Amino acid sequence: MKYESPGRPGSPVDVAPRYENFIGGKWQAPTTDQYAVNLCPATAKPICEIPRSGAADIELALDAAHAAKDKWGEASTAERAAVLNKVADAIDAHREELAVAESWDNGKPVRETLAADIPLAADHFRYFAAAIRAEESEITEIDKNLIAYHFHEPLGVVGQIIPFNFPLLMAAWKLAPALAAGNASVIKPASPTPWSILKLMEVVGDLLPAGVLNVVNGPGAEIGKALATSRRIAKVAFTGETVTGRLIMQYAAENIIPVTLELGGKSPNIFFADVAAHDDDFLDKAVEGLVLYAFNKGEVCTCPSRALVQEDIYEEFMGRCLERIRAIKQGDPLDTDTMMGPQVSRQQIDKIASYVEIGLKEGAELLVGGHRPGIGGEFADGYFFEPTVLKGHNRMRVFQEEIFGPVLAVTTFKDEAEALEIANDTLYGLGAGVWSRDTSRTYRMGRAIKAGRVWTNCYHQYPAGAAFGGYKISGIGRETHKMMLEHYSQTKNLLVSYSDKPLGLF
């Protein structure tokens, strides 16, 4: 099935020529009166105009959030959970509309947004609605007459900066725990993908009290910085690259506020020889597990971009994988048969092409791909890049730097010890994959790999309830788990004496 492009007759998505910021429950024009053209990555043609806001718009959003925060924070958890569940229901009810908008804004294939991004976004709201209902305060009996009560209180107003790779899902990851815990939020979407979250606001904006959720679009150097440096936020959450992550920590240090960061990776995906012991479903699953580097065209912080294959099975196993990679269908992201859409922007394909060149100059062997595919017609100017595999060794730059595209670097290993050494020889520690029929081995490897999430005999699953976050320079904090509520809450301790006797010191 093929969905009609947004804005055309028969499409599930309407497109206005121009969008505004969503502040205080209303659409508000930017104070700058400036707009930027938002391009569709599949066609390189404009979708709509988006505000090019300035620092004053962040102030307006913060005004609205501060006006809303007390009432929202004091609402019972039952009331807040009911609102989050309504948000989830609305997302589900508009699944196709949001999935098509997300595909068109980002380039990811609609088969992924229909099956993953949108239903998962709804599920994260439901998960945190449930988690906040089940959360309990704690009481410690220090002694018979001295009791410590620990209450969870909202932080107040939080700033959240969203990446371009999963614009709606990453917004849900950050918003659901923040709102569940009783905070109001000001969100800055990524510059390449400013639109789909505005379509989400059309769907859920009326369900939330005005000012609880505010969305401001514009350049990072102006509004991102204005938000992260503001003395009116109580916490900042960011997903992106390391230098901005450090800058956000630096600004947070100036204001003494907490941060959570998710900062990328270069995840190893390790295949032991026994995956090929039988020609069965498990081997087929492992082959798909390697090819998952092309999921979301490789624009995933946990992209399994380093494949480590035990040398005994390398030829046979990679042969099967390459056959599967050659069968990847690229093209119109709104066609449900399409497996890989375009990269998010022109600059991404330029970067990917330069990395392939770097890899080849370093002596890597090109096994498949490496070029821009010729996709004609309406998509001739789209930002497509072929799924690519480079064979080399872990000291090459293409094994060390996150390319954020559909480029797999593959190498071999002799034994478990060498696999572990290569896996951990990276600055990052976000994700990893381990594939083997020997569960003692997968357990040993899983515990020894320095990464926050080790997928074992699976990859790229992101269920609510499994903690996600980085070791090493990949970040701070754990999302998609109820422990994220702690990152969005203060602890209030009431230390209460029920004794009538004085201390006797004065």
Added chain:
Amino acid sequence: MSEKAERGTPGRVTATRAARRAIAALCAAHGGPVMFVQSGGCCDGSDPMCFEGGEFALGGGDLLVGVVDGCTFHMDADQYQALGRPFLVLDVEEGTPGGFSLAAGDGLHFVTRVEAPGNRTSRGADR
């Protein structure tokens, strides 16, 4: 600036004419030198981030890897090693700058290119 950053390994960064024009315009607009910090990872990783001079707090783990027209270029020391102690060419391309980076002009952003490993950038050659 930390002692280590001051020592660094300057001279690993050159700039194209377009990058130097952009730097000159930024310095004029901001009334002083700007600074570059090479990023890594995630969406806008591998882009050099450009800030007003002194905006980014450098630490003991940061290296000064180059100076272009009075503007310093820094890189995390571990990243510098992991990437094979590269020689970098600062350039500008169309596109939106990542993170909080200043633009290299209207609709332009800074990029770094690596000089061909065949010449001098491969780790093997450095050893």
